[in-house]
Amino acid sequence: MARVPTLQTNVSPTIGPSLTSGVRSTPDAFGASVGRGVEQLGATGAQVASNFADQQIQEQQKDNIRENKLAQIQLNRELSAIEQEYKNLNGEDAVKRLEEFQVRMVETKDGIFGELSNEKVSEMFGIDSAGASLGTDNRMQSHQRTQRDVAEAAASEAVINEANDRAINAYEDIEEVSLAAEQARIGASDKAILDGLGQEAAGSLGAEAGGKTVLGSIQTSVADGNIGHAQTLFDEFTEAGILEGEDKTRARLTINSAIGIKRHKRTAEARDIITAIDNGDVVRTPQELENIIKDLRSGGTDSELDAANDLERKVEAQNLTQTVLQTTPLSDQERFLEELEAIGG
Structure with a gap:
């Protein structure tokens, strides 16, 4: 029976020819074999070193x-x-x-x-x-x-x-108010430009700010009771084109309202004086009464003129009464007072 060769499963690398191979080696063949073995070991070591270096690089990364x-x-x-x-x-x-x-x-x-x-x-x-x-x-x-x-x-x-x-x-100084209005106009225009608005819109807002500044001076003048100066401011800045639109309307309403209140106060004052005179009280000097009547007539409204006329008649009646009482005999004074009362004096 022929012998079947078997595979070796546990083979170690050898340097040089196998001692059991039965092959007789020459010195040259043996040297070549040793060289190949050393080369194989060197390549294996280099690969191991390379793998280790790569691993180190990856870890460092x-x-x-x-x-x-x-x-x-x-x-x-x-x-x-x-x-x-x-x-x-x-x-x-x-x-x-x-x-x-x-x-x-x-x-x-x-x-x-x-x-x-x-x-x-x-x-x-x-x-x-x-x-x-x-x-x-x-x-x-x-x-x-x-x-x-x-x-x-x-x-x-x-x-x-x-x-x-x-x-x-400085509302009493028209020039100062004018300078303030210009200052407000410039400030508002600059602000509008900063807000990204165009020149036209900036100019409009500037003009509006100037008008509001004038309106403030008019309102202050009215609040201080200087209605005449408020009217002067209104006329001056309306003519100059600074007070316009809504601010002009508000200024006019402010002045008219103040005038209306003043008229009402003067009329009410006149009625109170008439009542006081009827009660025999002396509440004003003759000069004060004359000035009140003059103010009422200068107002020009029907209510003021009526109050002026009533007060004037009452003052005249009072003066006449005092004159009669001072010059008429006591026996005739009672009859005079009855006649005066009958005619509404």
Whole structure:
């Protein structure tokens, strides 16, 4: 029976010819075989070293990515805090202090850079953090622009308020009121332009502000009881084209209302004096009574003229009574008083 060869399952690499192969080796053949074995071992070692190096590189890359991510989180957190602090500033404060917060941003980023472990992480951090820094800076600049508009609008509003106060405090000086109206006009026009309105709209709003300033001076004059000067202001600034539209209407109503109230007071005063005279009270001097009657007649309304006539008759009757009582014998005074009462004196 023929012998069946079997496969070896546990073969170790050999250097040189097998001692059991039955092949007789020459020295050259043996050397070549040894060389091939050494080469095989060298290749295996190099592959192992290469695999280990690759693994180390991959681990380092993971560490770099993780460190960069943590650095980004820290940067975003600190930039967010700086941004929020800046956005809490308003008006002129925000306008003036932007550079201060931009410096803080740079210092924060540089501080994190200095804590990174290697150049590769620093490179990754520099690239990835650029967007966050730029976004924060853009938002802060936007807040500054908004607050600059707010500050400028507030300044324009302050100009208008100052003009109104100026006109009210100096309402008796027509020239001063005119200067205040011009100041208000300029302030309102500037504010309108800051609000993004066109020149035409700005001009319209400026003119309206000037009219309101004049209206304030008229209202103050009326409140002080100087209705005549209020009328002068009305006529002066209406003719100049400064007091127009709704403000002109309100000024006219203010003056007319004051005139109506004054007329009512004068008429009521005259009636009270007549009642007092009937009661035998002396409430005014002859000169005061004459002035009251004159004022009533100057008013020109029917109610004022009626009151003036009634008061005048009452004063004349009172004067006549006093004259008669002073010159008539006592025996005739009773008859005189009865006749006077009969005719309504």
